[in-house]
Each structure stands twice: as C-alpha cells, then as structure tokens.
Amino acid sequence: MTGRKDAGAAGLAALAGLIADETRAACLLALLDGRAWTASELARHAGVAASTLSEHLGRLVAGGLLTEERQGRHRYVRLAGPQVAQLVEELAAQVEPGVRAARRRTLRASGAAAAMAHGRTCYDHLAGRLGIAVADAFTARGLLRQDTGFALTDAGLRWFDTAGIGLDRTGRRPLVRSCLDWTERRPHLAGVAGAALCRHALDAGWCVRIGSERAVRVTAEGERALSALLGIEAAALR
Amino acid sequence: MTGRKDAGAAGLAALAGLIADETRAACLLALLDGRAWTASELARHAGVAASTLSEHLGRLVAGGLLTEERQGRHRYVRLAGPQVAQLVEELAAQVEPGVRAARRRTLRASGAAAAMAHGRTCYDHLAGRLGIAVADAFTARGLLRQDTGFALTDAGLRWFDTAGIGLDRTGRRPLVRSCLDWTERRPHLAGVAGAALCRHALDAGWCVRIGSERAVRVTAEGERALSALLGIEAAALR
C-alpha cells in the first residue's frame, strides 16, 4: 500500500455522489412511495427544467438506483428495488436529527406533514404512527420479537397464515426487517412480511391513500380489522 | 407544493455529499476498523497532502460523521458511532456488485485482500468468513434465528451468559443486528452482541489483528474455544 486509495473508495464515492445532489435527492425521496413517476412529474416536483431532470434520471438509472420503463412518449421510473429504498431510508433517517430543528420551525405549516406523520407508506410497507402501532401490537401479542433483535415468532407466522396473508419465502429478500421510522424514531415492520401486510391493508380497504402522496388514512373498516386482529385501539391511530 | 424541493432533500444531499468524495470515502472505509487514526495517517493512506486532508476532516466532523479527540499535537478521529459504521457498511455493500468485476481483475493481487476475506473486524464486530462461520454456528445450534428475521433466541441469551460475555442492554443500540458481509454477501452478527463477542475474542486471544489493518487471524487457542463453545471446525476457518 504505497498511499494510493482503496478500490472500494471510488465506488463508494460514486454511489454517494448519485444521491449528493438536491434535485436527485428530491427525486429519490419522492420515489420512496414505491410507485412509478414520469420524468415531467419529477421535474415539476423538484422545480427544475425537463432537460435538467432528464440528465439526472439518466445518471440514476445508469447507477442502478432506478429502473425505467418506457411507454409511448412517457418515461416511467421507479426505485430499482427494496435495497435502494432501504438505503435511501437509512440515509434519510440519519439526517433527521439535524433537520428536526428546521421541521420545528415550519411547525405544522402543512397539514400534509401531519398526515405523513400519522400514517404513510415507506416504499412498500406501513410507517408513521400507524406503522409503529402495528409493530407494537405485534410485539405485545408475542408475534414479533424486538428485545433480542427483530424477528417474527412462530406465533407471528401463524398469524399471517390465519389472516390469509401469504408470505413469499422463496426470494432472497428477508422475511422481516426493521426499518427506522423518520418521524417516530422507532423501528417498524419491513421486509417481505411488512410489504405483504401493507399490500393487504390497501387491498382490503383497511386504509386508503390520501391524495397523490405517500400519506394513508385508516378507514372505519380498517379500525375494526386492526382491533379484531391485533387489538389496536382506534384511539391509538388518531 | 409549488414545485419547490422538500426540506429533507437538502439534508439528504448534504449527508451523501460528505461521502461523495473519493478521499473522504477512503477515510471512512479506513476508519471502519473502529480505531482512531491521526490526520497524517489518513493523509498518507489516502495519498493527499496534509492540508487537503485537514479540510476533509473538518467537514466530516462538522457533518457529524466523525468525532475528534485532540491529544497534544495530534488530531485523532474515529467514526462517530455504530450508526455511522452501519451507514458506510450499507453503502459499501450496495457498491460491491459493481466493483466485483474490478476485484476479479486484480485477482488475488494482494495477500492482504485474501486475509481480509478470511477474517476481519467490521467496525466493532467480526466479519469475513470468520464472521459468517460464527453466525452460521449460532444459527445451527438454535442460538440465533435467521429464518424469520434476525434475533437471538432465549438459548442464545443463555449462551452469552454461560460464556461469561456480558451484554449491556441499557443503551439504545439494538442487542443484535444483521450486517451484510462485503465479501461473503451473507449476514453476520452485529449490534451489542456482535461487539461484545468480538471484544471478548480479541481479549481472550481467540484471534489477533494482522498488521495495522482490519484483518484478524484465529489463534490455536481460538480454534479450541470456537470448537468447544460453538462447534465450529477449525477447517471451516481456513
């Protein structure tokens, strides 16, 4: 080692460099809703010209953070997978302590922020107070073990089975993973199980998306289901 | 939302920007050994002038990724905590797929790389084939559950107790966490338990550091202990 840099350093810097731009960061955060956005939607969201955003998308796709899907004159992009979502989440969670002051400044300037804190999706699973309530209920009922790590118990596996929520255990993705919540600073349920639960909650009408953002609202039917299946009191969701 | 960027985007970009420089990235990777380095050591390691590195350190400290400790005319820096190590690890793990080709090019150019793949520390816990062997042995003996997440079992807690390795469960840090291994692409044991085990392994002479890098070598005594306590065959460590 004559003083030259590590081979990995260049790769690490390049990957971080993809995120190290405010416009690209805004795109990645927007795409955390797990859906596909068009280039113009992202350009409007980020407040830059279409031509500028086109170049950004090119770099993000080339760097493997996004995948694209062309349909006619539209270019749809989405996060390349759960690993990318996890990466962005983790970076964002690390940022929060510093940004908290700013958030306090804006106070509850927007009702949108309040709705996000209340309940939202985090790529493909539930987050916010709703996500925390679910994770806590799982833990309290002995379905999820959080004291010595983060794993479903056998009772937890049975719960998914009896609830009729199938878990695909064939892939490489972990069955369950903890994901640090931005707003609550506590872990919620991610991984295959978290995604399956979220999908079921949306499909079964337990909660519905608010507007075009990531925020979700629990329906009356959802309150009944969460109370019956997990013992979550409706009050805890408000 | 008139088209202006999210408040979080600026923070995310700023954090990523700290890592998005090859010199700073090389420093962070070097500091993954969990020890404190002086500014000149890092400058030599990264191959830049002392003045250049001084500025980099200033930014990393200001950004909260490093903490510094002045001793006389030396400036010692280290990673600010396990969260930072985790962040860098995760980014680096994401990079690997792309860098693999390059690694294959250099082949086993350096024996140092082979030693690192064999066994090393990853901030404060064990990694490499050694780390994987330990995690696998834990799992095979029913001490660690990896199929439904990643958590110690009650038997696992007892194992630490009888081995005389204390676990501090008072802090905020999770007792156990999975950490994706760069070289093996499989999870190994991190968190409080991983750190305690690594510390014990070094203190008890189960393994020793090779040179000044992160690589470690299992001693004859270590082979006996790992065989007796975890049923790890010495052959699996070579």
Next chain:
DNA sequence: GGCACACTTCGGCGGGCGCCGAAGTGTTCG
C-alpha cells in the same frame, strides 16, 4: 531556547457539475 513535527489557514488553480434555453426526435391525438 531551538528545532522538529502535526496540523491549520490561505490563495490560487483547474476541473467537474448543475442549470438553462433552444433545437431535435419520437409519440399521440384530432
């Protein structure tokens, strides 16, 4: 006290990157 050493500050240089608007390509729709 004087010298060696670790680190910091400063000015200056060069390169890279993000931004835009204008022009070009391909798609959809009337």
Next chain:
DNA sequence: CGAACACTTCGGCGCCCGCCGAAGTGTGCC
C-alpha cells in the same frame, strides 16, 4: 397531416469543490 406533447441532446454559463504549496500556529523533545 399537423399540432401538441414528452423527452433528449447540445452549448454555454457560472459556481463549487478538491487539490496543492507556502506560510502560520501550537506542541513536544533535546
């Protein structure tokens, strides 16, 4: 077919950032 639209490519501009060497500050050693 022509107009509207989504996206891309290209020049050009300006700024920021990483680099260095030289000079300055503080510490430790003889």
